Structure formats: structure tokens, C-alpha cells
Amino acid sequence: MALQGLVSLYLFFVGAVFGSFATLVGDRIPSGQSIVRPGSSCNHCGLRLRTWHLVPVVSFVVLQGRCTACRAFIPMRYPVQEALLGGAVVLSFWHRESVLQVLMWCGLWFVMTVAISSDFTKLIVPNWLTYPSAGVFYILSALASRSFLHPLFGLGGGFAMIFIVHLLSGGKMGLGDAKLYLSIGAVLGVALTVESFLFACLLGAVIGGVLRLTGQIARKQYVPFVPFIALGVICAQFVFPGFPQWYLHHVLGLL
Ligand SMILES: [Zn+2]
Structure with a gap:
């Protein structure tokens, strides 16, 4: 111990x-x-x-x-x-299953930490970070999962989900966030990626709402979303990995 x-x-x-x-x-x-x-x-x-x-x-x-x-x-x-x-x-x-998986997860955390800083200082998630990362994490995830399709669905699903939100929100959800989800999707797969985004939105609404209500941030002040994306990934990956299934089964009586 x-x-x-x-x-x-x-x-x-x-x-x-x-x-x-x-x-x-x-x-x-x-x-x-x-x-x-x-x-x-x-x-x-x-x-x-x-x-x-x-x-x-x-x-x-x-x-x-x-x-x-x-x-x-x-x-x-x-x-x-x-x-x-x-x-x-x-x-x-x-939570490791293999050395490759640990390296991949730690790499994703490094990329997300760079993205958090960049979102705070320049309000962007830069392409030089997101595009190469997506390629690297796709290859690592394909090797770790021994499947070329699993990370491909995650990568495509993650990007498509945020891209739709980007269009529906009139650009409030940035394209940089969607490109970051290429990497998250490749590493987590579709189901956990969707779950991580739901947690990110929930945490963003609650924490952002509290900060606005208490006057810590101004009403229309930009709030970086990448920190909430990172917290959402932690919740989906480590804290409540089966939460959507649990909710559908125990709360809604489905599945
Ligand atoms: Zn000083």
C-alpha cells in the first residue's frame, strides 16, 4: 500500500x-x-x-x-x-490495460493541457496542435485496440458531433473544439466521447452559471470551454464510464 x-x-x-x-x-x-x-x-x-x-x-x-x-x-x-x-x-x-494505452492517454492529457492554455491566452485551439495529434492518436488507438474502425468511428463521430453543435450555436462552440474532439474521439471511441461531451456541457453550465451569478466573470465574458472538455473526459474515462447506460436502465427503465 x-x-x-x-x-x-x-x-x-x-x-x-x-x-x-x-x-x-x-x-x-x-x-x-x-x-x-x-x-x-x-x-x-x-x-x-x-x-x-x-x-x-x-x-x-x-x-x-x-x-x-x-x-x-x-x-x-x-x-x-x-x-x-x-x-x-x-x-x-x-486504469491501464497496456503500456501503449497509458502512453496514449498521457499524450492526450498533454495535448489537452496545451489546448487549455491556448484557449485561455489566445481564445483558440490551434490547428498545429489538433491536426497532427489526431493522426498520432488514430495510429496509437488502432494499435492499442487492434482495430482500425474503432478509432475511426470515434474520430469521425467526435468531430461530427461538435461540428453540428458549432453550426447550431452559430459559431459559439468553436471549430477548434471540434478538431480537438478528433483526438478525444480516436482515443475514447464514440460512446465515451459522447458521454464526455455531455459531462463537459453539464459542468460548463453549472460552473459557468455559478461564476456568472457570483460576479466572478462578466455576463458576456468569454469562458474557455476546453477546461470543461478535459473535465468531461475525466468523468467519462475514469469516474462514471457507464453513466449513460446506468441512466437509461435505472432512471428511464430502458435497455
Ligand atoms: Zn512580480
């Missing part, structure tokens, strides 16, 4: 380091910045961050979420994104 805990802690930290890197990629590349130089700095006063400022999640807690020089708040999404990828790596490991 203690060993399992240590392994989980180690995997969480490794995932959080990748989460930190994915956040940097999603913050900088869409703005045309290098991911190598300059080093990370405070967004407010420009203080160059030292190595101990950059330990994922831990530094944020030790610094109490503030810059050491100007005391400006460090955006909460940084430790949250790091913890999200760290937690997803741990969950992927404990």
Missing part, C-alpha cells in the same frame, strides 16, 4: 512537470514566442523566476500563490493545470 502511494506520488510529480511544460507551450507558441527563451518570469513585475519558483504545484503552495517581489497573485490555472496532468497520469496508470 505504501509502495502504491509512493508510485502514485512519483507519477503525479512527473505528470505535473509535463503539465508545467504543456502550459508553457500553450501560453507561448500561439503568441509566436519561443518556449526556450526568455526564462519564466512574473507576469506583473517581470521578476525572473529561479528554479525553486518553478517546482510544479509545490512552489505555488510555498509562495502562497504570490510573486516574492511584487506580491502579485500567480494565476490559479498554473498549479491547477499542473495538478490536472499529474492526476490524469496517476489515473491513467491505475
